[in-house]
Amino acid sequence: xxxxxxxxxxxxxxxxxxxxxxxxxxxxxxxxxxxxxxxxxxxxxxxxxxxxxxxxxxxxxxxxxxxxxxxxxxxxxxxxxxxxxxxxxxxxxxxxxxxxxxxxxxxxxxxxxxxxxxxxxxxxxxxxxxxxxxxxxxxxx
Amino acid sequence: xxxxxxxxxxxxxxxxxxxxxxxxxxxxxxxxxxxxxxxxxxxxxxxxxxxxxxxxxxxxxxxxxxxxxxxxxxxxxxxxxxxxxxxxxxxxxxxxx
Numbered sequence: 001x002x003x004x005x006x007x008x009x010x011x012x013x014x015x016x017x018x019x020x021x022x023x024x025x026x027x028x029x030x031x032x033x034x035x036x037x038x039x040x041x042x043x044x045x046x047x048x049x050x051x052x053x054x055x056x057x058x059x060x061x062x063x064x065x066x067x068x069x070x071x072x073x074x075x076x077x078x079x080x081x082x083x084x085x086x087x088x089x090x091x092x093x094x095x096x097x098x099x100x101x102x103x104x105x106x107x108x109x110x111x112x113x114x115x116x117x118x119x120x121x122x123x124x125x126x127x128x129x130x131x132x133x134x135x136x137x138x139x140x141x
Numbered sequence: 142x143x144x145x146x147x148x149x150x151x152x153x154x155x156x157x158x159x160x161x162x163x164x165x166x167x168x169x170x171x172x173x174x175x176x177x178x179x180x181x182x183x184x185x186x187x188x189x190x191x192x193x194x195x196x197x198x199x200x201x202x203x204x205x206x207x208x209x210x211x212x213x214x215x216x217x218x219x220x221x222x223x224x225x226x227x228x229x230x231x232x233x234x235x236x237x238x
């Protein structure tokens with residue numbers, strides 16, 4: 001029989017959430033500066049090697065941007081879990097499963113998502129879906 | 142004419158310093174709290190470790206960028222020195238090498 005582990009300490013979850021938020025900020029800021037640096041390298045190192053490194057820097061900047069989004073989302077999820085003090089053992093969202101395809105995943109969380117008081121628009125893919133008839137001639141399924 | 146002559150050593154060196162600073166900035170945020178134990182803690186630990194690995198990759202990439210920029214600056218400076226010496230010889234009437 002698999003016995004569940006001890007309940008996680010909300011303070012520890014908060015600490016990881018804060019780390020994720022700080023990491024997201026750092027990645028965003030470094031990414032911004034790296035973007036400027038890549039432009040300067042393009043200008044000041046105008047040969048094949050310089051162009052290669054400028055391109056490599058641009059790719060790295062994009063990667064930092066994606067990881068900043070992933071870190072921020074993980075931090076938000078953890079902060080919400082710790083604040084709600086519910087289901088701290090729930091599944092960690094598959095934050096980066098589709099990042100390679102350039103998609104930004106959103107962790108839906110359990111149940112229907114309600115609007116908060118911070119005037120932030122919530123995901124609109126959580127509501128009820130109205131059944132539609134398939135297009136004429138379309139294959140069923 | 143050496144290809145390094147059209148480069149600006151001072152600017153490249155400045156960019157090398159900037160890349161090194163960015164690398165250090167990222168390195169500073171890598172250590173953090175470990176994920177708390179939980180029934181599903183393995184997934185949290187895995188995601189946190191994945192983030193750390195990605196950041197460390199960026200740290201290495203920026204450090205490498207800094208090193209190649211410093212090398213390019215040194216090469217450009219050496220090329221400038223060769224030209225300066227040649228011009229000096231011309232000014233005193235010697236044949237340049």
